[in-house]
Amino acid sequence: xxxxxxxxxxxHDMLRTIGVGSFDELISTxxxxxxxxxxxxxxxxxxxxxxxxxxxxxxxxxSLHDVTSFxxxxxxxxxxxxxxxxxSARGEWLxxxxxxxxxxxxxxxxxxxxxxxxxxxxxxxxVANASLYDGASSVAEAAVLSLRATxxxxxxxxEAVHPHARETMATYLQGAQAILQEIPTLNGVxxxxxxxxxxxxxxxxxxxxxxxxxxxxxxxAQAAQLAHRVGSLFVASVYPISLGILQPPGAYxxxxxxxxxRCLGSPIAYGGPGLGLFTTTSTLLRRIPGRLAGCTVxxxxxxxxxxxxxxxxxxxxxxxxxxxxxxxxxxxxxxATIFMSLMGPHGMQxxxxxxxxxxxxxxxxxxxxxxxxxxxxxPFFNEFTIQYEESRKVEAVHRRLASAGLxxxxxxxxxxxxxxxxxxxxxxxxxxxxxxxxxxxxxKKIS
Amino acid sequence: xxxxxxFEQSVPGRRGYLLPPSDVPAQGLSELxxxxxxxxxxxxxxxxxxxxAVRHFTRLSQLNFSVDTxxxxxxxxxxxxxxxxxxxxxxxxGFAWLHPLQPTSQVQGTLQLLYELEQxxxxxxxxxxxxxxxxxxxxxxxxxxxxxxxxxxxKRRTRSTxxxxxxxxxxxxxxAVLSGFKVVQIASGRxxxxxxxxxxxxxxxxxxxxxxxxxxxxxxxERDIKTIAAMLHERDALVYMDGANMNALLGIxxxxxxxxxxxxxxxxxxxxxxxxxxxxxxxxxxxxxxxxDFLPVPRVRKRGHTFVWDxxxxxxxxxxxxxxxxVGVLVRAYAYIRTLGREGLTRASEVAITNxxxxxxxxxxTFPVPFDHHCMHEFVSTVKSLKPHGVTAMDVAKRxxxxxxxxxxxxxxxxxxxxxxxxxxxxESKETLDRFAQALLSIAEEAKTNPExxxxxxxxxxxxxxxxxxxxxxxxxxxxxxxxxxxVESRR
Numbered sequence: 001x002x003x004x005x006x007x008x009x010x011x012h013d014m015l016r017t018i019g020v021g022s023f024d025e026l027i028s029t030x031x032x033x034x035x036x037x038x039x040x041x042x043x044x045x046x047x048x049x050x051x052x053x054x055x056x057x058x059x060x061x062x063s064l065h066d067v068t069s070f071x072x073x074x075x076x077x078x079x080x081x082x083x084x085x086x087x088s089a090r091g092e093w094l095x096x097x098x099x100x101x102x103x104x105x106x107x108x109x110x111x112x113x114x115x116x117x118x119x120x121x122x123x124x125x126x127v128a129n130a131s132l133y134d135g136a137s138s139v140a141e142a143a144v145l146s147l148r149a150t151x152x153x154x155x156x157x158x159e160a161v162h163p164h165a166r167e168t169m170a171t172y173l174q175g176a177q178a179i180l181q182e183i184p185t186l187n188g189v190x191x192x193x194x195x196x197x198x199x200x201x202x203x204x205x206x207x208x209x210x211x212x213x214x215x216x217x218x219x220x221a222q223a224a225q226l227a228h229r230v231g232s233l234f235v236a237s238v239y240p241i242s243l244g245i246l247q248p249p250g251a252y253x254x255x256x257x258x259x260x261x262r263c264l265g266s267p268i269a270y271g272g273p274g275l276g277l278f279t280t281t282s283t284l285l286r287r288i289p290g291r292l293a294g295c296t297v298x299x300x301x302x303x304x305x306x307x308x309x310x311x312x313x314x315x316x317x318x319x320x321x322x323x324x325x326x327x328x329x330x331x332x333x334x335x336a337t338i339f340m341s342l343m344g345p346h347g348m349q350x351x352x353x354x355x356x357x358x359x360x361x362x363x364x365x366x367x368x369x370x371x372x373x374x375x376x377x378x379p380f381f382n383e384f385t386i387q388y389e390e391s392r393k394v395e396a397v398h399r400r401l402a403s404a405g406l407x408x409x410x411x412x413x414x415x416x417x418x419x420x421x422x423x424x425x426x427x428x429x430x431x432x433x434x435x436x437x438x439x440x441x442x443x444k445k446i447s
Numbered sequence: 448x449x450x451x452x453x454f455e456q457s458v459p460g461r462r463g464y465l466l467p468p469s470d471v472p473a474q475g476l477s478e479l480x481x482x483x484x485x486x487x488x489x490x491x492x493x494x495x496x497x498x499x500a501v502r503h504f505t506r507l508s509q510l511n512f513s514v515d516t517x518x519x520x521x522x523x524x525x526x527x528x529x530x531x532x533x534x535x536x537x538x539x540x541g542f543a544w545l546h547p548l549q550p551t552s553q554v555q556g557t558l559q560l561l562y563e564l565e566q567x568x569x570x571x572x573x574x575x576x577x578x579x580x581x582x583x584x585x586x587x588x589x590x591x592x593x594x595x596x597x598x599x600x601x602k603r604r605t606r607s608t609x610x611x612x613x614x615x616x617x618x619x620x621x622x623a624v625l626s627g628f629k630v631v632q633i634a635s636g637r638x639x640x641x642x643x644x645x646x647x648x649x650x651x652x653x654x655x656x657x658x659x660x661x662x663x664x665x666x667x668x669e670r671d672i673k674t675i676a677a678m679l680h681e682r683d684a685l686v687y688m689d690g691a692n693m694n695a696l697l698g699i700x701x702x703x704x705x706x707x708x709x710x711x712x713x714x715x716x717x718x719x720x721x722x723x724x725x726x727x728x729x730x731x732x733x734x735x736x737x738x739x740d741f742l743p744v745p746r747v748r749k750r751g752h753t754f755v756w757d758x759x760x761x762x763x764x765x766x767x768x769x770x771x772x773x774v775g776v777l778v779r780a781y782a783y784i785r786t787l788g789r790e791g792l793t794r795a796s797e798v799a800i801t802n803x804x805x806x807x808x809x810x811x812x813t814f815p816v817p818f819d820h821h822c823m824h825e826f827v828s829t830v831k832s833l834k835p836h837g838v839t840a841m842d843v844a845k846r847x848x849x850x851x852x853x854x855x856x857x858x859x860x861x862x863x864x865x866x867x868x869x870x871x872x873x874x875e876s877k878e879t880l881d882r883f884a885q886a887l888l889s890i891a892e893e894a895k896t897n898p899e900x901x902x903x904x905x906x907x908x909x910x911x912x913x914x915x916x917x918x919x920x921x922x923x924x925x926x927x928x929x930x931x932x933x934x935v936e937s938r939r
Contacts, residue, residue, distance in 0.1 A: 001786050001787065001791060002786075002787050002790075002791035002792075002794050002795055002873075003527070003528050003530060003719075003787075003795075003873070003874045004794055004795060004798040004799075004873040004874060005874065005875075005876040006798055006801075006802070006873075006876055006877050010876075010877045011797075011798065011801055013877075014801055014802075014804075014805040014877060015801065017805060017808055017809070018801075018804045018805055018808050018821075019808070020804075020821075023797055023800075023801065025821075026800060026801065026804055026821050027668075027699060027800065027821070027823075028821065029667065029668045029670060029820055029821055029823075030668050030670075030699060030700050031670060031673070033673070034672070034673070034700040034701075034704055034705055035699070035700060036573070036698075036699070036700050036701045036704055037698060037699070037793070038698075038789075039570060039571060039697070039698045039789045039792055039793060040570040040789075041567055041570050041571065041784065041788060041789045041792060042785070042788055042789065043788040043789055043790065044785070044786055044787050044788025044789070044790055044791040045785055045786055045788065046786075047532050047786075050532060050536065050782055050785060050786050051532075051535075051536070053785060054536040054539065054542075054778075054781075054782055055539060055541075056556075057541070057542075057556035057557070057559060057560050058539040058540070058541025058542050058556055059541060059556065060541075060555045060556030060559065061541040061542070061545055061553060061554050061555065061556040061557055062549070062553040062554075063540040063541045063542075063543075063544040063545055064540075064544040064545065064546060065540045065544055067549075067553070069546055069549070071546045071548050071549065073548055074769060074770075075546060075547050075548065075769075075770065077544070077546065079466070081463075081464045081497075083463075083464075083497055083500060083501060085538075086501075087500075087501065087504045087505065087508070089534065090505070090508045091513050091514070091515025091516060092508035092509060092511045092513045092515065092516060093504075093508050093511070093513075093723070093724060094513070094515070094529065094534075094721045094723060094724075095513040095514035095515045095519075095526075095529050095721050095722065095723075096511050096512060096513040096514065096519070096722065096724050096853075097519070097521060097524050097526060097722040097724065097725060098722075098724070098725040099511075099724065099725070100521070100854075100856075101512070101844065101845075101848060101853060101854050102910075102913050103845065103848055103905050103908040103909070103910055103911070103912065103913070104511070104512040104517075104848045104853055104854075104905075104908060105510075105511055105512065105724075106449045106507075106510035106511070106908075106909050106910060107507040107508050107509065107510035107511035108511055108724040108725070110449060110452070110507055110510070111504070111507055111724075113452075113924070113925070113926070114452060114453050114454070114926070116924055116925050117454065117925040117926045118490070118492055120925050121490040121491050121492060122490045122492075124490075127924050127925070128924075128925070130725065131726070133582035133583065133586060133727075133768060134582065134768055134769050135769055136766070136768060136769035137582070137586070137767070137768060137769075144625070162769070164766060164768075164769040164770065165769070167765055167766040168765075168766050168767060168768060168769065170765055170766075171593060171743070171764055171765035171766055171767055172589075172625070174593055174596060174597075174626070174627070174764065174765075175593075175596055175626050175627025175628070176627055177627070217480070217481075217484050221483065243486065243490065244486075244489055244490075245476060245480070245485060245486055245489075246480075246484055246485070246486055247483070247484055247485065247486050248486060248490070251486070251487075260769065267538075267543040267544060267775065268543070268544060268545065268546055268547075269537075269542065269543050269545065269774055269775035270542070270545040270546070270547050270554065270557055270770070270771065270774040270775075271546075271547030271769060271770025271771055271772075271774060272547075272582070272727075272768065272769070272770055272771060272772050272773040272774045272775060272776075273582065273726075273727035273773040273774075273775050273776055274582075274768075274769060274773075285922065285924075291725065292922075292924055293924070294918040294919075294922055294923055294924050295918075295923040295924075295926075296913050296914045296915070296917045296918035296923070297913070297914050297917065298910040298911040298912060298913050298914070299911040299912055299914075300910075300911055302449075302910055302911075303449065304449060304909075304910040304913045305449075305913075306913045306915060306918050308915070308918040308919050308922060308924075309919055309922060310919075311919075313617075314585070314617040314618050314620075314621035315616075315617040315618075315859070316617070317617075317621075318617045318620040318621060318630075319620035319621060319623065319624045319630045320624075321617070321621040321624075323621070323625070324585045324586075324588065324589060324618050324621035324622040324625050325583075325585055325586075326583065326584065326585045326616075326617075326618050327583040327584060327585065327713075327715065327722075327725060327726040327727075327728040328583070328725055328726045329582075329723075329725075329726045329727045330722075330723045330724035330725030330726045330727075331721070331723025331724060331725075331726065331727060332723075332726075332727060334723075334724060337453075337504075338500060338504055340490075340492050341453050341463060341492070341493055341495055341500045341503075341504075342463035342464040342495075342497065342500055343463065343464060343492065344461070344462060344463060344492050344493060344494045344495065345488070345489035345490055345491060345492050345494065346462065346489065346494070347462065347463070347464055347465075347466065348489050348490060348492065349489040350466050351466055353469075353476065354466060354469050356476070356479055356480070357469060357471050357472075357473065357474055357479075358469075358471050360474060360479055361471040361472060379479070379480050379481055379484060398550075402550060402552075402553075407546070407549060407550075407553070410548050429466060429467070432470060433470040433471050434470075436471075
């Protein structure tokens with residue numbers, strides 16, 4: 001099956017109009033020695049066959065509809081209102097591209113403007129762009145911006161920032177003459193004393209995550225203050241759902257706030273596509289990476305929207321651009337816009353509160369089990385770290401849960417070898433009390 | 448006229464979505480969190496009913512031109528039809544509701560799909576291995592440049608120059624600089640292709656790689672590609688191919704056979720995943736065997752009958768994206784490739800090339816193509832001839848909107864004056880192409896008889912041309928609350 005409507009008769013006529021006798025004549029500009037006309041790809045399939053094939057593959061997966069999952073660790077499953085799916089499936093949203101022709105793209109442009117506004121309000125920051133790829137690359141872009149804005153070489157990043165963000169940033173900064181320095185943690189949060197000692201006049205920015213990779217709430221305000229004391233920027237990487245109840249980055253003085261925003265109305269989809277949220281202050285506006293939609297007027301003085309400040313961007317500025325980004329995550333930004341509109345302030349607050357309560361209930365119940373211990377004693381949102389007594393093998397416990405259709409929290413040993421018995425558990429509104437209780441009963445049976 | 452903002456429709460107390468009632472014991476916020484961590488008030492988002500949102504976002508959508516509603520000949524972007532089937536496949540709970548950290552035993556279907564997709568892309572391009580991690584073409588380029596730098600480091604030498612033709616996409620030089628390289632531009636020859644003499648003169652010992660697009664942004668196949676690759680390889684420099692224009696090459700020729708050492712593919716172009724108003728895309732990077740070990744980790748591997756993630760990589764450039772990249776996009780591309788198969792993919796490129804040449808011939812008298820060979824999947828015309836009437840490429844683009852067509856890419860590539868870059872793709876019918884050609888010819892006629900009409904276009908859209916200068920000088924990037932009508936009046 002292909003989707004090319006022209007019939008062979010039509011193609012034949014078109015070749016005649018072009019003035020060639022055959023298609024091969026048309027590609028005579030491709031040297032004959034390079035022709036490779038037999039693709040080593042299976043023959044095509046029709047719709048019904050594709051559905052069989054793909055449903056077969058999907059059936060080899062155990063989706064979050066089949067199991068109860070307590071996984072978070074950087075990727076969070078949340079409810080998606082039906083309206084988000086229904087509206088975003090419209091071809092007018094799904095199939096245009098970057099709104100270069102503003103007059104024929106007012107829908108996309110106004111939606112981006114609304115997105116930027118709501119993201120600013122969520123973060124309490126001055127400006128937001130139209131999105132970046134994901135949370136990890138947004139942290140990397142924040143580092144790049146900081147290096148350029150401060151003309152200082154050193155980046156301080158807490159070891160409690162998600163390892164994928166730290167690794168992506170390290171890749172982005174190869175060749176940039178930057179020094180990446182990790183700040184250790186103490187009892188599950190960034191060690192402020194160590195941070196204070198590392199802060200010198202050569203520090204471009206300090207990067208912390210809230211809540212951090214262990215689920216603990218960081219002392220963001222104190223860290224920001226320390227950073228500002230030496231003229232360094234403060235970068236916060238946050239979890240959007242938590243901002244229904246937690247202090248927004250603007251409130252504790254972040255200069256740049258980024259997030260993985262996929263949890264706002266898009267499916268978890270095995271970790272991607274993501275939605276990089278990127279916000280900053282008015283001062284740094286002209287250094288922001290990516291697209292920006294702005295409100296202006298047309299010739300008749302009517303309100304309209306257009307891409308703006310494009311002289312920052314690669315298609316105008318080429319090698320002097322603030323970033324190389326072109327395609328971003330427009331469709332997920334639209335979904336987030338619809339999601340945020342439906343939630344409203346009260347829905348968002350309730351959503352965050354439900355997550356908070358369920359996670360606290362779960363942790364409390366887990367700690368009833370004698371061989372399960374709290375890893376840290378810190379306030380948390382919907383994610384927390386626990387440890388098993390040494391007699392218990394993490395893998396064996398989690399295998400046992402898996403056979404009961406329960407996906408345990410993420411074992412941290414892979415990322416933090418000094419925590420061999422620890423795992424980080426996440427509880428969202430998707431986990432029912434019945435499922436949580438079943439988890440506890442199953443664990444209690446593991447003697 | 449465009450409608451009100453969602454914020455302007457807010458009525459305190461309205462709700463658009465209700466959460467299930469909490470089934471765990473209620474606890475006060477202040478019992479669970481220290482006061483200094485608590486937000487004073489929730490984000491001041493609009494308060495609208497579900498139906499308010501439905502009508503608002505439906506009406507907004509109707510202000511867009513899109514592939515589903517309009518011919519969208521945006522050159523270099525490959526705006527082909529995005530099959531609905533692929534949306535259905537990607538939405539299957541087995542794909543859409545999967546956590547990236549689930550044990551691999553629970554995600555074998557997805558891993559198999561990713562593994563097979565890598566194999567398919569290898570077969571199509573003639574490369575030895577792929578990473579699916581980069582989220583878009585530009586991130587693929589960035590990955591490629593990191594690999595180039597890592598390769599040179601491995602050889603224990605510093606090379607800081609990337610050669611880039613003047614016809615290249617802006618992402619090429621931006622990605623090179625972001626990777627710590629210096630860009631040296633190569634002027635195109637008179638035929639619009641890379642000039643071998645010019646290339647020789649710039650090919651110093653400091654050159655790490657050449658980045659080229661093939662077919663190039665003029666839609667022309669770089670005839671000397673093998674010679675060019677040999678010249679680079681002789682100096683142990685690499686050839687990076689920007690695969691943005693791969694829609695011209697399916698079942699025609701393979702970059703691997705041309706001497707490309709690495710390339711990125713834009714799955715949202717060639718492999719029909721929807722552009723979404725500006726993403727998500729996916730930009731897998733393919734490499735030769737020599738470069739395979741530099742690819743980002745983790746990589747999907749097959750061990751016996753089981754698929755696993757391999758996090759190791761002694762010389763890997765590292766990670767480019769959280770988890771595994773834009774998997775949801777990769778699922779759609781897989782369904783597309785399996786639907787078209789060997790014959791369909793080849794036919795896609797054949798028809799794309801035929802459509803482009805047909806349109807070029809229909810237009811060439813009025814809108815000549817400065818570099819006139821047979822083109823591949825797209826071509827670049829100039830509207831220079833309308834300049835005496837005071838009509839520019841932008842005017843023509845805007846007038847096309849009135850005729851119900853989205854505009855081609857304008858003023859790019861930079862080496863063509865008053866450029867219109869037109870890419871019809873294979874999914875448009877001859878009838879549509881004929882109507883489009885007729886519209887462009889009518890506009891040329893209008894430019895002579897009533898140039899003001901063209902200069903004042905568009906007139907049939909919701910708004911007229913916008914004040915871009917005001918937008919940039921007085922940036923208004925977010926709504927800050929209702930404007931007081933009286934204060935607006937007094938400012939006038």
